[in-house]
Amino acid sequence: MDKLKTVIKGLILAAMFFSGLASATTIATPKKPTLQSLKEPQIPAIHRTLSIKGYKTHSGTKILFIRTPGLPMFDALVSFAAGSAHTPHQPGLAAVTFSLLNEGVAGKDVNAIQATFDNLGARMDMGIGQDRTWFSLRSLSDESRRAPALELFAQVLGKPLLPEASLPAVKSQLQYFLDLEDQSHATQSRQMNLGQLFPDHGYAQSLYGTRAGLASITRTQAQDFHREAYAAGNAQITLVGDLTEEEAQRIGTQISAALPLGPATAAIQSVTSPTAPSLLRVERPSAQAYLRLVQPSVLRxxxxxxxxxxxxxxxxxxxSNELRERRGLTYHVEAGLSALQVQGLLTIRLQTPPEQADAVLAHIKTMFSDFLAQGPTQEELDDSQQQLAGSAPLNSATNAQILNQLYAISAHNLPLDLDFSTQAALKLNLASIKTALNRHYHAEQWRVVILGPKADQQPLPAPIESATNAMCRAPDEIVAS
Structure with missing residues (x-):
């Protein structure tokens, strides 16, 4: 009854408020309604209030947490500086140790581990990169489901059996992954590009090691690497979801306490890239030529x-406009940055007809040289900033997306703010972008890989002057029904 009275009272007040507005509009001079042109600068993205809390355990584990109480669940991600580049002396050791972690704990083999998570409505995922390995757990926030899921998760990370019986199967699986890489032209061209830039460095090796390296790895080596690389001081934990701050601290402490005691591992060895540009041609049967250009860039x-x-x-x-729309030379082309722990990369990659690979390469180089000299136009910058302002909130709409951003903040020691990068980008001007471009990049310092069939080279096709939807538009005689 009290609730009903409150609702009725609220409706009466609302009616009085809107009637007041109506009276006011009869007195005020009416204004002609106007529409804002899409060409006018739009309102920038509003800074959100997702607060990041940061902690550090006594054993040295870094913990970041964001509370999102919308759904009764949470995500935890634990990462270690234990990626493939940490074991260049024993290629494959990082991948073998990583793969053995969920093969068994006391009282449970790999199948029982999976079944337990399934019965609790929880999910565990894992991944390995050149710099780090990561392990994630998604679980319901309810204590009866959360507690056993976390206990098993912590046990997998801190007290795995690394069973000898699983070693042959793990090695066989990793060798299979190496076979798949040998069959992938995209992966081959990437590895060759990294070999040009990082000769004799762990970054140039496959995530899965080498066949010779895998064959010689023992369980004792995996145990030693786990004790060193999966220590509490080498771990970072990120938490997102329906948890209180106290619960998040308790979860982080629980996971950290389950890990072996030890400090952070030594940093990956620094990179000394050759200064001379290089071009590597690799003949492979393929309908397209795989073209990759790379040069050193900045850290994240x-x-x-x-x-x-x-x-x-x-x-x-x-x-994209020049090579796809105007000339029809590729379906997708991308210039992007990647942030390895000790060296950033600028990469341009695409697939193009083999007979025009050389002409496309020369055209890209010319375009990049002009871009360094002139920088972007004001219209290009405005369009990109407007697109970024509109899309940035969508990139952190779910717990999983927020977790990924929080992981990047933790791994690269970035400011504790999900929007700091977007806000910085929206403040950029033409001069600052052009200065940064010329501070770090060079028109001719490309390491290039062209992988594909041998072909007689042809010049670029003439551009299509009416470029709208040139790759996929219907013939003129086709009309919409």
Whole structure:
């Protein structure tokens, strides 16, 4: 009854408020309604209030947390500086150790681990990169489901059996992944590109090692690497979801306490890239030529990263318009930054007809040289900033998306703000972008891989002057029904 009275009272007050507005409008001079042109600058993205809390355990584990109480669930991600580049002396050791972690704990084999998570309505995922490995858990927030899921998750990370019996199967699986890489032209061209830029470095090796390296790895080596690389001081934990701050601290402490005691591992060895540009041609049977250009870039934590990323948004649009829309030479082309722990990369990649690979390469180089000299136009910058302002909130609409952003913030020691990068990008001007471009990049310092069939080279086709939907438009005689 009290609730009903409150609702009725609220409706009466609302009616009085709107009637007051109606009276006011009869007195005020009416204004002609106007529409804002889409060409006018739009309102920038509103800064959100997703607060990041940061902690550190006594054993050295870094913890970041964002509370999102909308759904009764949470996501935890634990990462370690234990990627493939940490074991260049024993290729494949990082991948073998990583793959053995969920093969068994006390009282449970790999199948029982999976069944337990399934019965609790929880899900565990895992992945390995060149710099880090990561393990994620999604679970209901309810204590009766959360507690056993977390206990098993922590056990997998901190007290795995790394069973000898699983070692042959793990090695066989990794060798199969190496076979798949040998069959993938995209992966081959990428590895060759990294070999040009990082000769004799762990970054140039496959995530899965080498066949010779895998064959010689023992369980004792995996145990030693786990004890060192999966130590509490080498771990970072990110938490997102329906948890209180106290619960998040308790979960982070629980996971950290389950890990072996130890400090952070030594950093990946620094990179010394050859200064001379290079071109590597690799003949492979293929309908298309795989073309990749790469040169050193900045770390993710660099003050210039956001300016360079915005520049590559603009340059990707230019490449797409020129190579796809106007000349029909590719379905997709992208210029982008990747942030390895000790060296950033600028990469341009596409597939194109083999007979025009050389002409496309020369055209891209010319376009990039002009871009360094002139920078983006004001219209290009405005369009890219408007697109970014509109899309940025959509990139953190779910817990999983927020978790990925939080993981990047943790791994690269970025400011504790989900929107800091977007806000920095929206403040950029033409001069700052052009300065950053010329501070870090060079028109001719490309390491290039062309992988595909041998073909007699042809010049670029003439551009299509009416470029709208040139790749997929219907003939003129076809009309919509």
């Amino acid at each position: 934590s660099s003050p210039d990263y956001d300016a360079l990323q915005m520049a590559m948004r603009v340059f990707t649009n230019r490449l």
